[in-house]
Amino acid sequence: MEEKREVVIRIENLEKQFGGRKVLEGISLDVYKSETLVIVGGSGCGKSTLLRHIIGQLKPDAGKVYLFGKDITKANEDEMDSIKKRFGMLFQSAALFDSLTVEENIALPMREHTKLDDHIIKIMVKMKLNQVGLRGFGHLNTSQLSGGMKKRVGLARAIALDPEIIFYDEPSAGLDPVVTAVVDKLILDLSSALSITSVVVTHDMNSVFRIADRIVMLYKGKILQIGTKEEIKNSKNEYIQQFINGTIEGPMQFFAPDEGYLEELTK
Amino acid sequence: MNILQAIGRVTLSAGAAIWDVFALFFRTLYWLFYAPLRGKFIGRHYIFSQMVFAGVQSLLIVFFVALFIGMVLAMQGAYQLSQLGAVRFVAALISVSMCREIGPVLIALVVAGRVGSAIAAELGTMKVTEQIEALETMAMNPIRYLVVPRFLALIVMLPALTIMGDLIGMLGGYIVGVYNLGISPGLYIKTNFDFLVLKDVMTGLLKSFVFGMIIAMIGCYMGLNTKGGAEGVGRSTTMSVVVSFILIILADAILTGLFYFASV
Ligand SMILES: Nc1ncnc2c1ncn2[C@@H]1O[C@H](COP(=O)(O)OP(=O)(O)OP(=O)(O)O)[C@@H](O)[C@H]1O
Ligand SMILES: [Mg+2]
Numbered sequence: 001m002e003e004k005r006e007v008v009i010r011i012e013n014l015e016k017q018f019g020g021r022k023v024l025e026g027i028s029l030d031v032y033k034s035e036t037l038v039i040v041g042g043s044g045c046g047k048s049t050l051l052r053h054i055i056g057q058l059k060p061d062a063g064k065v066y067l068f069g070k071d072i073t074k075a076n077e078d079e080m081d082s083i084k085k086r087f088g089m090l091f092q093s094a095a096l097f098d099s100l101t102v103e104e105n106i107a108l109p110m111r112e113h114t115k116l117d118d119h120i121i122k123i124m125v126k127m128k129l130n131q132v133g134l135r136g137f138g139h140l141n142t143s144q145l146s147g148g149m150k151k152r153v154g155l156a157r158a159i160a161l162d163p164e165i166i167f168y169d170e171p172s173a174g175l176d177p178v179v180t181a182v183v184d185k186l187i188l189d190l191s192s193a194l195s196i197t198s199v200v201v202t203h204d205m206n207s208v209f210r211i212a213d214r215i216v217m218l219y220k221g222k223i224l225q226i227g228t229k230e231e232i233k234n235s236k237n238e239y240i241q242q243f244i245n246g247t248i249e250g251p252m253q254f255f256a257p258d259e260g261y262l263e264e265l266t267k
Numbered sequence: 268m269n270i271l272q273a274i275g276r277v278t279l280s281a282g283a284a285i286w287d288v289f290a291l292f293f294r295t296l297y298w299l300f301y302a303p304l305r306g307k308f309i310g311r312h313y314i315f316s317q318m319v320f321a322g323v324q325s326l327l328i329v330f331f332v333a334l335f336i337g338m339v340l341a342m343q344g345a346y347q348l349s350q351l352g353a354v355r356f357v358a359a360l361i362s363v364s365m366c367r368e369i370g371p372v373l374i375a376l377v378v379a380g381r382v383g384s385a386i387a388a389e390l391g392t393m394k395v396t397e398q399i400e401a402l403e404t405m406a407m408n409p410i411r412y413l414v415v416p417r418f419l420a421l422i423v424m425l426p427a428l429t430i431m432g433d434l435i436g437m438l439g440g441y442i443v444g445v446y447n448l449g450i451s452p453g454l455y456i457k458t459n460f461d462f463l464v465l466k467d468v469m470t471g472l473l474k475s476f477v478f479g480m481i482i483a484m485i486g487c488y489m490g491l492n493t494k495g496g497a498e499g500v501g502r503s504t505t506m507s508v509v510v511s512f513i514l515i516i517l518a519d520a521i522l523t524g525l526f527y528f529a530s531v
Contacts, residue, residue, distance in 0.1 A: 055404055057400060057403065057404070077408075080406075081406040082406075084404060084405065084406035085406055087404075089401070089404045091397045091400070091401055092397070093396055093397050095396060095397035095398050095400065095401035096398075097393075097398055097401075098392075098396075098398070099389075108405070108407075109405050109407075112405070112406075112407055113406065
């Protein structure tokens with residue numbers, strides 16, 4: 001680990017329950033400036049919930065979240081708004097506004113949060129579209145886009161205000177391997193060219209090993225291990241090995257044990 | 268015991284829902300009145316497009332419904348009044364009942380079916396496809412950008428539609444009265460307006476103002492609280508119409524009672 005890198009996100013002992021069930025249990029994590037951190041874990045282990053806490057959409061039961069040094073669990077709406085303008089988020093379903101065209105989607109944050117002239121905004125929208133490789137698609141309706149194009153428009157909208165952090169919730173879910181590689185390349189380009197900090201939630205191991213600087217392995221609301229690609233690949237942890245190799249046999253159990261099954265059927 | 272439990276549970280959840288609707292209402296008022304004082308205005312184009320949708324695009328169906336209800340009222344009224352030999356008072360019957368009661372309620376029901384359900388469906392779809400959350404992470408408050416424009420549009424446009432509907436209803440009555448019942452045009456128009464006082468019109472408009480709030484709040488509440496995919500959107504849409512209908516009739520009864528006892 002390099003020392004003295006600037007911390008942009010700090011999570012301390014985050015706890016969250018839903019209806020008495022613990023979804024996050026004592027998560028602590030630092031994210032450094034301009035790194036790409038990937039959060040990996042099985043379905044339902046709490047990845048999206050963790051992300052929602054970091055962007056202030058959910059309030060924790062206990063623990064703290066600092067963004068740019070500010071404790072967002074205590075921030076009021078105005079403070080939160082000014083923090084929100086400094087990060088962008090790409091949603092799992094892209095979450096484009098379907099009442100607006102591609103152009104209008106990307107222009108919306110600029111129209112609302114800057115005093116730029118309309119023709120300047122138009123130029124900036126074209127630049128953002130070019131950045132995600134969709135030059136000339138601005139006039140389309142969102143219903144005319146494929147899944148991969150939607151993700152890229154969502155990314156263009158996320159970078160509309162030149163954010164310092166971008167969050168990605170499963171950027172490759174539902175995309176074919178080639179488009180996944182394209183999206184991964186965009187993530188890499190953004191973080192290297194603009195030194196943006198990226199936090200990516202995914203369970204696609206191929207893209208994890210393509211984009212990650214550091215990997216966080218999450219299991220049942222707890223962090224199993226944080227480490228570089230090599231550290232995770234060579235991990236001795238059986239859960240991690242099972243996950244990255246995608247095998248059924250291992251400590252993660254998906255089938256209930258056989259004993260008692262007959263009684264349960266005939267009861 | 269089970270029945271008691273069930274009743275208890277239903278009462279609790281209904282109570283929570285009512286509380287939530289009021290919370291939404293007060294947050295709407297906050298963004299409508301207080302936030303602009305702090306320099307947070309609501310973009311004019313958001314309000315304008317909602318007014319076009321709720322008002323202008325409802326004109327045709329409102330005209331259609333009002334015209335025919337006016338004609339029906341004329342025929343039904345004539346049947347009764349002819350036995351008293353007072354057919355010309357059909358005009359007064361229609362103008363007063365349209366303005367006080369039938370116009371506001373009928374048009375509110377039409378608008379609840381057309382606009383309220385569309386609001387629930389649109390916001391519901393936005394909710395289940397993460398668009399609401401996307402707005403929030405872009406530091407755009409959904410109450411400010413989605414609810415307030417729809418609320419404003421409905422409380423302005425529903426009374427406006429009601430005035431037009433009242434007039435069209437009278438026109439429907441006129442058509443039947445003059446061409447079928449043989450009342451002379453001058454007499455019909457005179458009777459139509461002679462019995463109508465300002466209070467009839469004002470109480471009717473006050474009602475439709477309240478109905479507009481109900482339609483907007485229920486449509487937005489159902490939409491923003493949608494859960495569970497496309498099926499959930501369908502459920503919210505239906506619920507918004509059913510609940511709006513019930514609340515409109517309930518509010519109508521309460522307001523009519525208030526006006527009645529206040530004037531005695
Ligand atoms: N608002 C909520 N209310 C109740 N339970 C919730 C809520 N949000 C999430 N959960 C529960 O918390 C657990 C973690 O959910 P989360 O969405 O964080 O999982 P995930 O790791 O993102 O899974 P996936 O990979 O499938 O997206 C799940 O079991 C889910 O049922
Ligand atoms: Mg998820």
